[in-house]
Structure formats: structure tokens, C-alpha cells
Amino acid sequence: MSLILLIEQVLNGIQFGVMLFLMAAGLTLIFGVMGLINLAHGSLYMVGAFAAAAVAGWTGSFALALIAALAAAAAAGALVELLVIRRLYDRDHLDQVLATFALILIFSEGTRYIFGSFPLFLDIPAALSGPVLLPGGILYPLYRLVIIAVGLLVAAGLFVLIAKTRIGIQIRAGEADREMIAALGVDISKLYTLVFALGAALAGLAGALVGAIQSVQVGMGEPVLILAFVVIVIGGIGSIKGALIGALLVGLTDTLGGALLPTLFATFMEPSSANTIGSAVASMAIYILMAGVLLFKPSGLFGAT
Amino acid sequence: MAREPLINIILFALFPVTAGVAMVLDEPFIITLMTKAAILALAGVGLNIALGLGGLVSFGHAAFFGIGGYAMGVLASHAQSYTPIMETPILIEGTKSMLVIWGVAVVAAALAALLIGVLSLRTTGVYFIMITLAFGQMLYYFAISWPAYGGEDGLSIYIRNDFPGLNTLDPIQFFAIAFTVLAAVLFIAGRLAKAPFGLALSAARQNPERVETVGVAPFRLRLVAFIISGAVTGLAGALFADLNRFVSPTMFSWQTSGEIMIFVILGGVGRLFGPVAGAALFILLEHVLGGLSDFWHVYLGLLLLLVVLFARGGLIGTLAGKETAHD
Amino acid sequence: MTEPVLEVSHLKKRFGALKATDDVSLTLMPNEIHALIGPNGAGKSTLIKQIAGGLRSDSGTVEFAGRDVTALGTVARARAGLGRTFQISSLAMEYTVLQNTVLGALGRDGHVMRFFQPVMKNRKLVDQGMAALTRVGMADLATKRTADLSHGQRRLLEVAVALTLEPKVFLMDEPMAGLGASGSKRLTGFLHTLRAEAPILLVEHDMDAVFALADRISVLVYGQIIATGSADEIRRDPLVREAYLGAEDAA
Ligand SMILES: Nc1ncnc2c1ncn2[C@@H]1O[C@H](COP(=O)(O)OP(=O)(O)OP(=O)(O)O)[C@@H](O)[C@H]1O
Ligand SMILES: [Mg+2]
Numbered sequence: 001m002s003l004i005l006l007i008e009q010v011l012n013g014i015q016f017g018v019m020l021f022l023m024a025a026g027l028t029l030i031f032g033v034m035g036l037i038n039l040a041h042g043s044l045y046m047v048g049a050f051a052a053a054a055v056a057g058w059t060g061s062f063a064l065a066l067i068a069a070l071a072a073a074a075a076a077g078a079l080v081e082l083l084v085i086r087r088l089y090d091r092d093h094l095d096q097v098l099a100t101f102a103l104i105l106i107f108s109e110g111t112r113y114i115f116g117s118f119p120l121f122l123d124i125p126a127a128l129s130g131p132v133l134l135p136g137g138i139l140y141p142l143y144r145l146v147i148i149a150v151g152l153l154v155a156a157g158l159f160v161l162i163a164k165t166r167i168g169i170q171i172r173a174g175e176a177d178r179e180m181i182a183a184l185g186v187d188i189s190k191l192y193t194l195v196f197a198l199g200a201a202l203a204g205l206a207g208a209l210v211g212a213i214q215s216v217q218v219g220m221g222e223p224v225l226i227l228a229f230v231v232i233v234i235g236g237i238g239s240i241k242g243a244l245i246g247a248l249l250v251g252l253t254d255t256l257g258g259a260l261l262p263t264l265f266a267t268f269m270e271p272s273s274a275n276t277i278g279s280a281v282a283s284m285a286i287y288i289l290m291a292g293v294l295l296f297k298p299s300g301l302f303g304a305t
Numbered sequence: 306m307a308r309e310p311l312i313n314i315i316l317f318a319l320f321p322v323t324a325g326v327a328m329v330l331d332e333p334f335i336i337t338l339m340t341k342a343a344i345l346a347l348a349g350v351g352l353n354i355a356l357g358l359g360g361l362v363s364f365g366h367a368a369f370f371g372i373g374g375y376a377m378g379v380l381a382s383h384a385q386s387y388t389p390i391m392e393t394p395i396l397i398e399g400t401k402s403m404l405v406i407w408g409v410a411v412v413a414a415a416l417a418a419l420l421i422g423v424l425s426l427r428t429t430g431v432y433f434i435m436i437t438l439a440f441g442q443m444l445y446y447f448a449i450s451w452p453a454y455g456g457e458d459g460l461s462i463y464i465r466n467d468f469p470g471l472n473t474l475d476p477i478q479f480f481a482i483a484f485t486v487l488a489a490v491l492f493i494a495g496r497l498a499k500a501p502f503g504l505a506l507s508a509a510r511q512n513p514e515r516v517e518t519v520g521v522a523p524f525r526l527r528l529v530a531f532i533i534s535g536a537v538t539g540l541a542g543a544l545f546a547d548l549n550r551f552v553s554p555t556m557f558s559w560q561t562s563g564e565i566m567i568f569v570i571l572g573g574v575g576r577l578f579g580p581v582a583g584a585a586l587f588i589l590l591e592h593v594l595g596g597l598s599d600f601w602h603v604y605l606g607l608l609l610l611l612v613v614l615f616a617r618g619g620l621i622g623t624l625a626g627k628e629t630a631h632d
Numbered sequence: 633m634t635e636p637v638l639e640v641s642h643l644k645k646r647f648g649a650l651k652a653t654d655d656v657s658l659t660l661m662p663n664e665i666h667a668l669i670g671p672n673g674a675g676k677s678t679l680i681k682q683i684a685g686g687l688r689s690d691s692g693t694v695e696f697a698g699r700d701v702t703a704l705g706t707v708a709r710a711r712a713g714l715g716r717t718f719q720i721s722s723l724a725m726e727y728t729v730l731q732n733t734v735l736g737a738l739g740r741d742g743h744v745m746r747f748f749q750p751v752m753k754n755r756k757l758v759d760q761g762m763a764a765l766t767r768v769g770m771a772d773l774a775t776k777r778t779a780d781l782s783h784g785q786r787r788l789l790e791v792a793v794a795l796t797l798e799p800k801v802f803l804m805d806e807p808m809a810g811l812g813a814s815g816s817k818r819l820t821g822f823l824h825t826l827r828a829e830a831p832i833l834l835v836e837h838d839m840d841a842v843f844a845l846a847d848r849i850s851v852l853v854y855g856q857i858i859a860t861g862s863a864d865e866i867r868r869d870p871l872v873r874e875a876y877l878g879a880e881d882a883a
Contacts (some may be wrong), residue, residue, distance in 0.1 A: 003514045004569050031431065034388060037431050037434065039433075047413040084610065084614070087614055089486065093362060093430060093431055093434060094356075094570075094574070095613050095617070096568070096607060097364065097434060098570050098613045099610055099614065100564065101563050101566075101567075101609070102605075102606040102607070102609035102610040102613065103606065103610070104606070105602045105605055105606030105609070106602075106603050106606035106607060106610070107601065108602065109600045109601075109602040109603040109606070110600075110603060112600065113556065113603070148594065150487075155372045222325050226438060226439065226442050226559060229438060229439065230435070230439050232435075233432060233435045233436060233439070237431060243613075248484045269503070272432065274619075276450075276451065276452055276453075277533065280447055280450045280451050280452075283446035283449070283450040284446060284447055286439065287439050287442065287443035288443075290436070290439055291424050291436075291440075294427065294436065295430060298427045298432070299427045299428070299432065300432075
């Protein structure tokens with residue numbers, strides 16, 4: 001494989017990783033602060049994508065579409081938190097899994113009811129479409145670079161939010177001791193709704209951004225959700241830094257595995273079986289990565305033990 | 306608390322009675338529905354050993370269900386095409402014998418559960434949930450990307466496998482097979498729960514520290530429970546594939562794991578007959594609501610949500626009262 | 633000279649800046665009741681956990697029945713014969729009282745991997761479980777759910793479960809707490825007879841019980857043993873008086 005192709009794959013991997021980070025950050029934040037495992041996070045991703053596609057369809061504006069995605073996902077998140085999720089904080093993980101699984105069913109079928117079973121399409125805005133020339137003569141889609149930039153900006157923003165702001169201090173305190181910060185007069189239920197809506201908005205943003213390079217359809221959230229789980233398991237649940245590093249690891253492993261493993265296997269096998277075995281192993285690569293990490297660190301790379 | 310056994314008996318009798326009435330009325334579709342319910346219940350009984358007794362929230366039992374399914378698919382497809390599975394170093398041929406297929410399904414699922422369990426059981430809580438989920442996905446993607454047995458499209462088997470002395474294509478006879486297997490496994494699972502192993506396993510769920518203090522390692526208990534649980538779900542997978550005469554990667558999907566979990570929860574966690582009630586209710590809902598609306602999953606979701614939020618004992622818990630029966 | 637059954641040497645445990653166990657050494661002789669006393673937060677429970685295996689020590693060794701068990705975990709130490717009761721009851725709460733002691737008997741018996749015969753119909757295990765309950769005076773509560781017991785009853789059940797293990801050493805963390813005056817008195821009498829079966833390392837705040845039972849007393853303050861001796865020696869020890877009564881009274 002040529003170097004240019006390799007660099008392209010690395011960039012693809014980073015783009016995929018950054019998108020996973022947007023999902024994983026919300027999940028890990030919600031788990032870290034509220035101790036809640038939220039399967040419906042993928043539904044919020046889907047809500048963002050559908051809102052963006054619908055608004056882009058009506059107005060033709062990608063900026064409005066992004067705003068709609070953020071708003072719709074945050075609103076859906078806040079609503080779900082108020083109606084269902086807050087009853088689950090004191091429940092065991094089994095109840096949380098089941099209730100949020102039920103939410104997936106409701107969201108997915110509800111969306112199918114409203115938008116039908118056919119995929120929607122969201123176009124990349126003209127200003128961001130087409131390739132750019134990178135140093136070294138590599139042509140790479142501008143839009144994917146923008147996704148990487150947005151993801152890294154969000155990551156930086158989250159680190160600042162958590163490390164520097166009042167809300168961040170409350171979030172960190174909430175992770176440490178729920179009762180204590182309630183006793184200090186912080187309105188804990190408002191804080192929880194806020195954190196949940198924030199996580200939802202990030203998922204919605206991811207959905208909208210990815211919606212422009214894939215089709216927008218019911219069920220699009222769950223594969224991403226499961227990958228985001230792998231990410232936070234690798235990174236350590238509750239850690240934003242772990243989510244970022246885990247997301248990049250997973251993104252790169254998945255993309256490079258798919259591109260490189262069949263070639264690698266071809267060095268010692270006949271090409272046709274190298275191709276099948278290579279792609280079969282590649283499809284499992286991130287899970288093998290996860291198993292490997294857990295073998296040595298059962299609570300992830302940056303998880304509290 | 307004498308109500309629970311009574312409810313169990315009625316519930317259980319409902320299966321053969323419904324199937325029998327359907328036979329008399331010549332409604333093979335209903336018999337097939339009851340067969341499906343019995344097989345799904347079996348998958349749930351398997352999960353319930355890990356989940357209810359051991360407190361192991363496995364979100365990856367589709368792995369074992371799928372392995373059972375593919376055990377049947379692989380063996381039967383080689384038998385129907387008269388090609389051996391493997392020639393070197395030893396000759397392995399396909400088979401249409403249900404009993405052999407079950408054996409292979411159980412052993413393969415148990416081995417997978419051993420591997421997945423050894424890795425997953427090092428973790429607890431959410432990590433365990435997510436890891437089991439991820440292992441299920443791993444097999445799902447493997448099944449999709451492995452072209453030899455149909456890849457994404459799955460694999461059709463033209464004729465149902467053989468059972469000595471029975472015509473397995475006759476719906477009522479196949480129902481009888483599935484129901485008998487369910488009954489036998491329920492009997493074994495019931496004994497298991499009350500045996501020394503069950504006492505220790507359930508204690509490890511309630512309080513692992515207590516079990517360690519009496520000199521028993523929770524890890525070993527959980528691993529063995531996970532293996533038994535996976536093996537039972539694998540057996541259900543083989544039967545399910547035989548029922549449909551079709552296997553596909555969907556059997557490995559996380560939705561399948563979620564549904565097996567739903568059977569357990571709708572019926573009542575940790576209750577022997579919980580998965581039986583849950584699977585029956587699920588099939589009933591699928592049939593009734595599915596007939597009313599294309600979007601019946603919305604109602605299923607709402608029902609599940611209500612059960613989790615307000616009726617934690619599930620169907621049997623609601624009918625029999627809160628307490629689980631004790632000796 | 634007789635060998636100690638349990639010998640703890642130079643155990644240390646830090647929680648961050650806090651030295652919870654600070655170079656503790658102590659021994660437990662055959663048939664001895666060795667009481668460990670000290671103010672709240674002195675590190676008594678931490679030390680018991682380190683001996684029982686639930687908490688890994690930073691350094692130091694635990695020797696038990698002539699064998700270095702420092703590297704072993706809770707399960708292996710329990711199997712070697714360390715019988716522990718918890719300060720905060722640690723029982724299978726959904727189970728009946730009898731099921732908890734049968735679990736203990738099962739652990740002692742070691743054959744957990746049996747899948748078919750009902751354990752509550754196993755004569756031997758049930759008899760052992762009942763016998764232990766009878767010894768602590770809880771036989772009439774056998775069928776009660778553990779979650780419905782009072783705190784004091786749970787403490788007694790802890791002791792009963794430890795009895796089913798037939799251990800070589802008992803480690804008891806405040807078994808009298810919550811028992812009330814008459815309950816404490818009865819348990820004191822019982823522990824007095826129990827020492828013939830196995831020595832007891834007894835953490836206890838109930839000083840009447842301690843002074844009535846203990847052959848030796850060790851006083852733990854801020855993770856350090858400041859004195860070890862007979863009841864009289866401890867009563868007179870100036871360091872102990874200072875620790876308990878404050879500097880002026882000691883002077
Ligand atoms: N896991 C832990 N992490 C941090 N600090 C701990 C931990 N366990 C105990 N400590 C601290 O170690 C010190 C000793 O605690 P320990 O429970 O051993 O005291 P104790 O002597 O048993 O007290 P009490 O008489 O109240 O039971 C206390 O300051 C306690 O807060
Ligand atoms: Mg203590």
C-alpha cells in the first residue's frame with residue numbers, strides 16, 4: 001500500500017475516532033456523574049441526524065441544520081431525563097439497561113412512524129465539499145477535515161468546561177459525592193438534566209455531522225452506540241481523556257485494520273483466503289483490542305480502580 | 306407464596322393445551338407460534354441462570370444463541386450438499402441428526418461461554434454489560450464478513466433435521482420436541498437453583514464478600530454459571546434455526562440479546578418460570594399488536610418501560626406477589 | 633514454648649496520607665483470646681481486613697498455622713482456617729438464617745460444584761447449620777429472612793456462620809455491637825467456651841466483655857500498637873490512659 005493511501009486511511013481513522021468521541025464523551029460523562037448506563041444515547045444521535053436532514057430539506061441551510069440537530073437532541077435528552085431517566089439513577093444497571101432499551105424501541109419506531117422507512121439524505125454544504133490538497137500532495141475531502149476539527153474543538157471545550165468552569169466543578173464534585181454537593185446547595189436534579197442534555201447535544205451533533213456522509217435512517221445510532229461503549233470501556237468509564245484516547249484508538253484500529261489486514265495476511269496466504277480471513281479479523285479487530293486492554297486493565301486505560 | 310407454583314403450572318400447561326387445540330382446529334400457524342415461544346423461553350431460561358441466579362447482566366447472549374444456530378446451519382448445510390466440513394487431519398461430515406446437532410451446539414456454546422466468561426468476568430457492573438455486548442457484536446460482524454456460510458444473507462436449510470421416530474416437519478411433533486426440551490431444561494434449572502451450586506451462586510450475587518469469607522471463590526461459580534447459561538441458550542439457538550430452517554447473522558445481533566433479556570424481565574427476573582411467561586407474553590404481543598400496527602415495537606417499548614419502572618417482579622411477580630418463594 | 637497460631641509482623645497500610653496500619657506486629661497463641669481495642673478510626677477493622685485477606689498490605693507478613701499466607705487472598709485464607717466476622721454485617725440478605733449457616737457449612741465442606749441434590753435437604757450440611765445456630769441461641773429464627781433480623785441478631789448470625797467453618801482462628805470485629813446488655817453477657821459466656829476450640833482475635837468496644845475475656849489486650853491508636861499486656865497491665869499503662877483519658881488525667 002502506498003504511503004499516500006496509508007495517510008488517507010489514518011485521516012479516515014482519526015475522523016471516525018473523533019466522531020466516536022462525540023458519542024463517547026456524552027456517555028462517559030453521564031455515567032461518571034449520574035452512574036447511569038444509557039443505551040438510548042444512539043437514539044439521540046439519530047434524532048440529531050433526522051432533525052438536521054429535515055431542516056436542511058426545508059431551508060437548504062446546513063448551519064440551520066446543525067443548530068436544529070443540537071437543539072432537537074438536547075431537547076429530546078432533557079425531556080427523556082425528566083420523564084424517565086431520573087427515575088433510574090437509584091436503580092441497578094439491569095433496570096437502566098432495560099428501560100433505556102425500551103426507549104430505543106420507542107424512539108426508533110416513533111421516528112419510523114414520522115419519517116418512514118426510507119433513508120433521508122443530508123448534503124455536504126457547497127463551501128465544505130470537494131477535496132483539499134494537503135502537504136505531500138494528498139487530496140483529502142475537506143468535509144472530513146472539518147469533522148476532525150469540530151471534534152477536537154469540542155474535546156478542548158469539554159476539557160475547559162470540566163477543568164475551569166463552575167459547572168465543571170459541580171460535575172466533578174457530583175462524581176465524587178452526590179449527597180455532599182446537594183448539601184452544599186447545588187440543585188442536583190437541575191445539574192443532572194443539564195449534563196444529560198449536554199451529552200445528548202453532543203450525540204445529536206455527531207449524528208448530524210455523520211448524516212452528511214452516510215444516509216440518515218432508523219437504526220443508524222445503535223452500531224455507533226456499541227462502538228462508543230467499546231471506546232469508554234477501553235478508555236475507562238467516567239474519563240473524558242479516556243474517551244478521547246479510546247475513540248482515536250478504536251477509530252484507527254477499525255479503519256486501518258480493514259485496510260491493512262487483508263494485505264498483511266496476503267504475505268503468507270493465498271490472496272483470496274487472505275482477503276476473507278483478513279476482513280473477517282478486521283471486523284473483529286476493535287473487540288480484540290478491547291479484550292486485550294481489559295486483560296491487563298479491567299477498568300480501562302484511565303478508569304478508577 | 307403457594308400461588309407461584311400454581312401460576313407456573315397453569316402457564317406451563319397453556320403451551321401444550323394451546324398447541325393441542327390449534328391442532329384440532331387445524332391451525333398450524335398457532336402451533337408454530339407456540340413452538341417459537343417455547344424455544345425463546347428456553348433461550349431465556351438459559352440467560353436466567355446467569356442473570357437471575359448469578360446476577361450477571363449479560364447483554365451478549367445472542368452470541369450463544371447464534372452459535373447454536375450456526376452449529377445447526379453448518380452441520381445441516383454440509384449434510385444437504387454432501388460435502389464434508391473438513392477432510393484433514395480427520396474427516397468431519399455434516400449431519401441431519403437433531404441430537405448430534407444439539408450436542409455440537411451445546412458444546413460449542415459452552416466453549417464460547419468459557420472464553421467470553423474468562424475475559425468478561427474479570428470485570429463487574431457496567432463493564433461486564435458492555436463487554437458481553439461487545440463480544441456479541443464481534444461474532445455478529447464475524448458472521449457477516451465470513452462468506453462461507455452465507456455471510457450477511459444467512460443460510461437456508463431445505464429440510465428440517467431428523468429426530469428418531471418422529472416426523473419433524475409435522476408442526477405438532479416439532480412442537481412436542483421443543484416443549485419437551487424446555488420442560489427438561491426447566492427441571493434441571495430448578496434443581497440447579499436449589500443445589501449447593503445454586504445456593505452459593507445466588508449468595509455470590511447477594512454478597513460476594515460473604516461467599517469469599519466461607520472459602521468459596523465467586524469467580525469460579527460465576528464462570529460455571531455463565532457456561533451452563535450459554536450452553537442452554539446455544540441449544541435454544543439450534544432449535545430456533547431448525548424451526549425457521551434458516552440461520553443468519555441476525556441471531557447474533559444485539560437486538561437478539563436485548564430480546565432474550567426482555568423475556569426474562571417481562572416474566573420476572575430470578576423466577577424459574579419467568580422466561581416462560583415472558584416469552585409467551587412477547588409472542589402474544591408480537592402477534593396481537595403486530596397485527597394491529599406496523600409499529601408495535603413502540604407499544605412493546607412502553608410496556609417494558611412500565612414493567613421496569615413500576616412492576617419490577619414482572620408478570621409472575623405481579624400475579625404471585627412480591628416475594629420469591631423460599632424453602 | 634508453644635508456637636503462635638497467628639503471627640502478624642510489621643504490617644503497614646496507607647490510605648493516601650493516612651497511615652491506617654503503621655508497623656503492627658502481634659501474635660495469637662493457642663486457646664487465647666487476644667483483644668484489640670482502640671478509639672474509633674484507630675485502624676482495627678483495617679487490620680482485621682489485612683489479616684483476613686480482604687485488603688492487601690503495603691508491607692509486612694501474616695503467618696498462619698506455620699505458613700506464610702501474605703500472598704493469599706480471602707478465599708485461600710478462609711480455606712486455610714481463618715474464620716472472620718464483620719463489623720458491618722455481611723450476609724446473604726435474601727436468604728433465611730439457616731441458609732446462611734448452611735452456606736458456611738457448604739464452604740467448609742468444599743463441594744460447591746454439585747448441581748442436582750437440593751442443598752437444604754442435605755442432612756449433614758443442614759445439621760451443621762442448625763447446630764451453629766443453636767450454639768448462638770438462634771435456632772428458633774432459622775426460617776426467618778436475614779433481611780428481617782435486628783442488627784444484634786445479624787451480628788450473632790455472623791458468629792454462627794463463622795462457627796460452621798470450624799476455623800483454626802476466629803477474627804471477630806465487634807461481635808457485641810447492638811446486642812444489648814443481656815445479649816453481650818450471653819455472648820461473652822459463649823466466647824469464653826469457644827476459646828477451647830480456637831483462639832480469638834477480638835476487636836471490641838464493650839470493655840466489660842474485653843476485661844472479662846481477654847488473656848491479652850493490645851491497644852491500637854492511630855494505626856500503632858501502643859501497649860500489649862494483661863488487663864491489669866493495660867489499665868495501669870500511662871500511654872493507654874493518655875490515649876483514652878487525655879493528657880491531664882494521665883499525669
Ligand atoms: N478504604 C479506605 N479508604 C480510605 N480510608 C480508609 C479506608 N478504610 C478505612 N479508612 C480510614 O482508616 C482509618 C481506620 O479505619 P478503621 O475502620 O480500620 O477504624 P476502626 O478502628 O475499625 O474504627 P471503629 O472503631 O469506628 O470501627 C479511618 O480513619 C478510616 O477513615
Ligand atoms: Mg472498625
